[in-house]
Amino acid sequence: MEKILEADANTVSQRSSSSSVVALAIKGNKKSKYVVQWALNKFVPEGMIIFKLIHVYATIKGVPTPLGNVIPLSQVRNDVATAFKKEVEWQTNQMLLPFKRLCEQRKVHVDVVLIESDDVAIAITEEVAKGAITKLVVGASSRGIFKSKQKGISMKISVSTPRFCTVYAISKGKLSIRQSDMPIDGSIVDDASETSLSSSSSSNYTSTSQTESASVSSYAGLHSSSLATQRFQALSSINNICIHDLTSDGKLLLEQILDRYNSNLQVNFLFDHLFYQAKLNLELEKLRIELRHVEGLHVVAQSEKVEASRKLNDLSKKRSEESIKMKEIIAKEEKAKEFAKLEIEKYQDASREAVYMKECAEREAVERKETEMKVIRATKEKEKLEGALSGNILQYRKFTWAEIVSATSSFSEDLRIGMGAYGTVYKCNLYHTTVAVKVLNTNGNRESKQFQQELEILSRIRHPNLLLLLGACPDHGCLVYEYMENGSLEDRLLRKNNTCPITWFERFRIAWEIASALAFLHSSKPEPIIHRDLKPANILLGRNLVSKIGDIGLSTVLHSDNLSTMYKDTAPVGTLCYIDPEYQRTGLISPKSDVYAFGMVILQLLTAKPAIALAHKVETAIEGGNLTDILDPEAGAWPFKETLDLALLGMSCAELRRRDRPDLKDQVLPILDRLKEVADRAQHSASTVTIKSKPPNHFICPILQDVMDDPCVAADGYTYDRKAIDKWLEENDNSPMTNIALPHKHLIPNYTLLSAILEWKSAES
Template sequence: MILPTTEWVDTYGTANVSFHQPSLPLQRDQALAIINKLSHRRASSGSVASEVSCNDDPALTSSHSIVSEMQFSSGSSGNSMYKSFHRDNLPDSSDQASVSEISENVHRSNDQDDPRLQIERLRVKLQHLHKLHECAQHESFDTTQELKKLRTQQIEDEIKLKKLNWQRTEYKWEEIQASTSSFSSALMIGKGSYGTVYKAKFHHTVAAVKVLNSPEGCGSQQLQQELEVLGKIRHPHLLMMLGACPEHGCLVYEYMENGSLDDMLQRRNNTPPLTWFDRFRITWEVATALMFLHSSKPEPIIHRDLKPANILLDRNLVSKIGDVGLSTLLPSMGQYLSTMIKNTAPVGTLCYIDPEYQRTGVLSMKSDVYALGIVILQLLTARLPMDLAHVVETALEDGCFVDILDASAGQWPSNETQELAALALKCSEMRRKDRPDLNEHVLPTLERLKDVATKARESVPQGHTAPPSHFICPILQEVMIDPYVASDGYTYDRKAIELWLSTNDTSPMTNLRLPNKSLIPNHSLRSAIMDWRSKSK
């Protein structure tokens, strides 16, 4: 199609602009096509809110642009000439209305497109927030599960702590006096530099009451230390504290029927001798108790006064370490236990004190190892500790070690006994660095020797074994012959309980009034006692 051409020359003659001007209807159709095309490009997801209708003229559908050429030789003059052309060639009123409708439709379409774009953006943001919410829920679930585990662990730890940190009984001074018959000399079972020990009876419980010599009572360092250590920890081979009367410096412990290891070794009160396999076992038990103290958290505990007089034996000759009044806490420094040290004024018992600690005041785990070595040598020889290490070492070198062993212990196994003596000598070395580590070297050796002793004990026929505690009459403290159950629920020997009921209306165990005085024979227990007696003969 040939378009008419119009030419203008500006007043200054500096620019010549040529326009190939189409007809106004054609220009309108071409403008409508371009607007529709632009609208389709702007629409999201291939849709447009509003579309401008156009004629089905083939010329329109095939048209892609308005044919116009403008040539400007000067930007400013060209712009002014274009404005002049625009004024001179305005369409008529109907054309203006059509163009206005097109413009309104385009604006309307854009206004509708913008909210949809915003909605799409919000949808994407919503998806992102949904993912974040899912992640937060997952993390919250994990955190909740972790908190539940921590709470469960805390409850379990509290239960264990209650079992271990058993709350001691606070005894009144009147109860202490009554239980010891006003500290009768007949009930005194021991006396030391720090206090006197009495046998006591609190209703149905036989106990040991220790009265400290220090007049400060609760302010006594020994009292505070024993309350701190024995009042908060439990171990099968540590003496158990039952309670205290801090105001008067009294401590109440479980009663140990066979007294101290020192009494047993010296055969005081005509006690029977300890067999060699019992002595092997006791060395291991004492070492495990020391290791428990050394492993205490948050700070290790050093006994500082380990000796046979502070090792007590129960009815079955099970050993327990007591008298921790001189023990001390080592500062935790994050190092291996055996290297921890503390400067203190040397305390303890002569011959059992670590020589290096006595000379320098530097305390460590190896200080207890030294005392353990001396105790083992005494278990082997039943001799006094003075210069004992030198005596044993000389006997081993001269080949006469058997001559210094305690013969009352039975037939010592030669190899195992010499191995135990050699270990004891290493433990009692003068220099700390020459002593073996308790956990890595001492305990494994003692446990192996204990197993040897256990097998030897099982192979030897036993003429007499200690009776179980429930075979013992609470009144007579002897094995019952004819056990009967009283109305308080406890079992007594028939003759003993009948004699008691003839003058009392209360229970010998609880001191409470009995509902009645009827007695019921305990046939099953009587049968068990008879069976035990037959095997012990």
């Protein structure tokens, strides 16, 4: 007997030191936070507390679709249903995390219990019974879990929860308590004000303003009472324990209590009687729980019946509306199918056409490559030069008068290389670069106007076949150009100073280059430019006989308000034999005036004869079949057919009437393109020099000090290799040659120089 009592004492000690479990039924909204905080403030000071956060969510019966429909679980794959359930559980856990953290901050162990059920009260009741939970807290957070009212849910939970559990209901700042009939731990005293959950269950609640008496009376009082009283009190206390705990721990508690009364009671008799009575009371308690549960279900069923009736009417209306919408959707779907069918047919047609076009493109790849290169080159030149022309900043460098005087050795006669009616040209060096300085006569208004005209035009436009303006000294009427080593076309045609003759294929190329530059001037934006003084003396040749038009000072800008693209000039200018006859007769100038002068230049390229009466001579020779007799024999073996085509083109350009002359861009340039290709092939065949030679200086990039691969002109007027100048401009805003700030960073490809470099490399290979 002593061993039994010792085991009973140990069991009681273990139960008194074990943790107490408090369950909180929450929904997870903002109001649930107050329920959790209230429970923490209420129960945490008591000692070892374990919180259970119970959350009931609706039974998953289907999987939603993106269109808003729900597919029953029986109609989806098992893996899809499982994945959806896990997703719902994960989202629910994420929702309850803030409440779990509240408990962990108070160093309270918390377990989260997720229950999938359509009946909140039954689910919570079963969890309370299964876990033998003695304290359950419900609140406003349980409202609306299944769109039910707070009081109905609270009442249902209160009715169906086992009697050994104390229920705390919190709603709108008020606390209602349903005391347990048989509390295990009698040490708790609730001091909050109590409000009954419902009139039907008011008898199950006691006011918390009164202190609760201990569930098991002190043992001193039991010893002082009579035997009948002792037996009744012992049976009552043991009965309360046996109803809820028939395990080995419960038996040990019984033995401890019986040990306290062993002087007056017979142990064997009490054990037999108490276990029988405990079993009977347990059955009665189960029946009472089931009865309260059924009553609660009846109340809920009545309210849900009314709600279901209303929902049924709403669903009926929605069903009719959805039926109408479904018919509309079906009609739209049919239209969409028809549209999709048409789109598929269009796509198939487009695919077949794309395949055909691809095959055609492959067959024409060789010819298209050359054409694309020309188009790309022309487009880039046009875009770059139009962009430069449309700018408002004059793109040239200003030189001081002292620099000009110093470079020309005070305008030494030894450095003079030319003299004209409008000024004198000197060859000199500026900043380690050979240049040509033109000092205009500024005695009259006409010369001053010519200077401003040439400065404005050349500072705004760039073209590989226009003489490049490097800078100017505006105060003294000085213009600084790039130096052209081979002088003017007129001097070379006349073999001045016994210079080498120009071959026929180089003359073909020069004609094409001059036409390209004229077409560029005529198509410049925003207004076209007419040269008005085109002649061989104003066409300069570089080191590789690359031609460039100079002397832009007499040019005229046709303004956009002149719809006839002609300009009335009361004081005709130009050079005799190159002036448009209609311009002399009417004073009206147009782009066709430059076409006339260009025709005369072509005839001089063919014959190397003076311009006076040249058109008549060529016409007579063509009509008499004696064209070869008047061709320049120094040019080599002229190809007869191509030479005849060029002579006829020159004659058509030199027609007396403006309307009989061809259009420069649409009619002249296509013919010259074809003749240039013939000339390029002939020049390539004639390039038989194999001796390695030093590259010309203008082939060398000032930055790399090597032959350029892709020459282009920068805003300072110098030519650089594109990669080198691009890298320079990434880090600098000034010129690498002059160290002066650049007005912009646009680069203009120098295709003429590139062609010369490629020819030199081909000859050297």
